[in-house]
Amino acid sequence: MGNPIIFIILAAIAVAAALGMLLSRNAVHSALFLVLNFTTIAVFFLVLNAPFLFVTQITIYAGAIMVLFVFVVMLLGAEQLRGDRTAEVGKWQTWFSVILFAALIATFVYLLATGNADTMVNAEAPIAAGPAEVGLRLFEAYVFPFEVASILLLVAMVGVVALRTKRGANV
Amino acid sequence: MSEVTIGWYIALSAILFAIGALGVLIRRNAIIIFMSIELMLNASNLAFVAFARHLNDLDGQIFVFFVITVAAAEVAVGLALIVAIFRTKHSINIDDMHMLKG
Numbered sequence: 001m002g003n004p005i006i007f008i009i010l011a012a013i014a015v016a017a018a019l020g021m022l023l024s025r026n027a028v029h030s031a032l033f034l035v036l037n038f039t040t041i042a043v044f045f046l047v048l049n050a051p052f053l054f055v056t057q058i059t060i061y062a063g064a065i066m067v068l069f070v071f072v073v074m075l076l077g078a079e080q081l082r083g084d085r086t087a088e089v090g091k092w093q094t095w096f097s098v099i100l101f102a103a104l105i106a107t108f109v110y111l112l113a114t115g116n117a118d119t120m121v122n123a124e125a126p127i128a129a130g131p132a133e134v135g136l137r138l139f140e141a142y143v144f145p146f147e148v149a150s151i152l153l154l155v156a157m158v159g160v161v162a163l164r165t166k167r168g169a170n171v
Numbered sequence: 172m173s174e175v176t177i178g179w180y181i182a183l184s185a186i187l188f189a190i191g192a193l194g195v196l197i198r199r200n201a202i203i204i205f206m207s208i209e210l211m212l213n214a215s216n217l218a219f220v221a222f223a224r225h226l227n228d229l230d231g232q233i234f235v236f237f238v239i240t241v242a243a244a245e246v247a248v249g250l251a252l253i254v255a256i257f258r259t260k261h262s263i264n265i266d267d268m269h270m271l272k273g
């Protein structure tokens with residue numbers, strides 16, 4: 001499932017980008033760090049025999065969704081929160097959150113250390129996973145969830161339009 | 172050096188998920204909180220694809236498609252909500268959103 005050196009380099013970039021997103025003061029910088037993170041995960045998808053998801057991740061996540069984020073940040077002029085610059089650190093909630101974070105990491109470490117996930121190496125050749133195979137599986141076994149997803153997108157679209165419409169206004 | 176196993180991918184996914192959860196907890200900017208939620212969704216996607224490769228089955232990849240669909244819908248609605256809140260309160264600091272408090 002990939003070369004260890006490539007994995008470590010990519011994983012380091014992904015974690016560093018995630019931390020940069022978390023810690024940067026400027027929301028635009030956060031969005032750009034998140035684009036880097038999504039791109040790295042897309043490369044992981046390519047390594048993991050999911051070429052179509054690689055393209056989807058780049059176009060939908062790193063493209064469409066992040067453009068929406070950057071657009072809203074710039075529309076609101078919300079690069080930085082107004083007021084106290086130190087409002088985000090030093091409160092007791094912050095330290096409590098960090099403790100919860102440490103507990104979550106400890107739980108994951110415990111589960112990974114006690115589980116047998118590390119002993120399993122899949123040496124089989126990867127199956128064909130191009131767009132044709134994925135599409136066939138989607139329309140053979142998952143037709144109903146697919147239709148539900150389309151209705152979800154429609155509802156979200158109508159909901160967004162309804163949110164942006166002033167009450168009582170003639171559209 | 173040893174071969175990359177699925178455990179490595181799950182560990183990376185767990186780390187990214189934990190960073191996303193920490194972001195939701197410590198940041199006060201509503202847009203950054205949304206970005207952290209996206210990070211968590213991506214961490215779970217990575218685990219799905221890693222298991223799909225490990226089990227040599229396409230179903231994990233199909234699930235990632237649905238996650239991406241839901242994430243897209245969620246971002247559209249969520250950002251519209253943030254814009255609507257900004258119009259009334261002129262702030263996206265979640266500490267200012269306490270109108271439901273008794």
